[in-house]
Amino acid sequence: MYDSHYGLSGRPFQLTPDPQFWFDTATHRKAMAYLGYGLSQAEGFVVITGDPGAGKTTLVGHLMNTIDRERLHVVKIVTTQIGAHDLLHLVAQGLGVETAGMAKAQVLSAVEKGLHAVARTGKRTLLIVDEAQALPMQSVEELRMLSNFQAGGHALLQIFLLGQPEFRERLADPSLEQLRQRVIAIHHLEPMGAEELGPYLSHRLSVVGWNGRPDFTDEAVAAMHRWAGGSPRKVNQLAGRVLLFGAIEQIDSFSADDVETVIADLNGDTPAPAPVQAAPVMEPAAEPVIDIEPAPASIVEPAQPVVSADMVAHAARIARLEARLEEQDVALRRVLTLMVDFIENEESKVPQRGTAA
Template identity: 50%
Template sequence: MYVKHYKLTGRPFQLTPDPRFYFESATHRKAMSYLGYGLAQGEGFIVITGDIGAGKTTLVAHLMATIDPKRLAAVKIAASEMDGDTALRLAAHAFGIETDGVDKAQVLSRLEAFMHQQARAGRRSLLIIDEAQTLGFDALEAMRMLSNFQLGGQSLVQIFLLGQPEFREAVAGSPELEQLRQRVIASHHLEPMLPHEVQPYVEHRLKLVGWTGNPRFDPDALERLADVSRGVPRVLNTLAQNAMQLAADQDKDAIDLAIVEAACEARETVLAASPPSAEAPAVKVSAEEHRQSIRAAVHSLRAAAGEARAAEMPSEDGDDRLAAIEARLARLEGRMDEHDEMLERILAKMIALVEDDEDGADIAPCAA
């Protein structure tokens, strides 16, 4: 595993959002300023949108880590397709309010009582809703009803809505959401990182796990990572993590362009394992098909690593060269066995990324 090989204290490019790894790119800095403005206002809705993998969840995790619990009772929920009653119950549950056996009106009453109690204790209530694009009109109307709660002319709750770009478009263009739209006090769309931000981003995450320069990322490798990922953090993390694994397998102290290209090709192998169908809805693959896709991608990674190493060999006679390549591949496969478990975890996450990509992520192909 590359973490052990490079003597790191953890995985710098894990896909699971972690506020420790928050990187303040220009667009994230602006988003945080809007969120801070919203908290200072103490009322209304703040809308933050971004494409899949843009860092919305990490942004929220960072915000949650900076909130003073003595001043704010803050909770976060992940939305899904649900009606207003379910949305209210989910919010109540997040605040620790029991809702079993009561109707919608009673749920609203309990939420209001809770928020009054928090206000008397000197705390405002903050509800953060992720994946807001999945909320229908009924659920959004229920959230608007929550925003009506007041005490002494002061709002009792603020609501931050985070979603994909289509949510912002829906709020802006739907006549049914006019009342909610009037209560949006700020909105921001998270853009991809700029090309010059990729190197600081990569080094920021590496330093948080004890990196001291080994392995180094060559300038052309970083440029290629920026180009292929288009500045989308999740895609960049996937490619950088796979590149580090390939470099560790080859015992290299530098990640060059060839390694990044191999990592890119391995990712496309996984993407190709589940091609979208234009004629039929996507269906859940069986466990055996899933395992076969992972095995195929593992073999691709092995082949890519072997080819990269073979490319460094001096020119030899055909038979000697073939024998040398086979010997190197045999040694490489022996070393790869101990990495299979880790690779399968990576690739399982990459397959989950495929599902996200099929939802509309616009990622550059590896081809030059």
């Protein structure tokens, strides 16, 4: 609706990643530099992480548009909890190798042959794994094994791993020490800076034929950055709604008030969950009083403590441990008894001194 109102040839703020809208923010420029360095090294792993909506998929799309397909064969995988065996099949499929029904050892052999076949054409193979944080640990280790394939002292496969921030925590696992040693570059995509948002909006609008209408005041841009926190996806979400609001209200220049109105609508679309109320602690009922006269202070008993759920849980845990210790004690005594009986029986079989053997 708003694209026709403002004379645009398309939707500049669609949420689906599209490399034609690539914008060179400082953090994305640095990420591309690391990817380019990795390609020049022709080996090892390059790791790019970022929060959801930071532009990882757009980054990959831009990379695919810039590489030389005559020199590089690219296999791209978007993971969704892919097991190690399935991952190998997907890599083989990307190499044009049929591995249906094969055992793991056969699949590995087929993948190696496929890598050699690509190398004979004068190309290198690049494996790009997106959403790498979803990979099981065994699958991550399988990627390291694939990076071992060589020909003439040169790696047959290079791997780019893109994932959310928790993937960096996964890499810190002691079991992945050998993989970490093969990471030649790593970068985390930071949010867009406040000074970058205005040029970002202008760039995306220009891609679809923007002629200056509509425009955004500096205050409007600042309000958008505060709400979106510099996340490209959230910026696109907000900017699309702002343009829709402008088309309905016939607005050609957006102010901070216009943006705040749309933000209020967006916040109303996804209300915050109500806070969970803690269950009240039930105190034990008071004992009935028999004597109507107050008891002397010297014989007043202390108030009964409130028994909490944590105290009950700790008591139950202690009881289970005590029961387990008793079971272990009984078992130990039984084993000792059997050992004593065994030793006594063995000694009875030894000939006594002075008797015939």
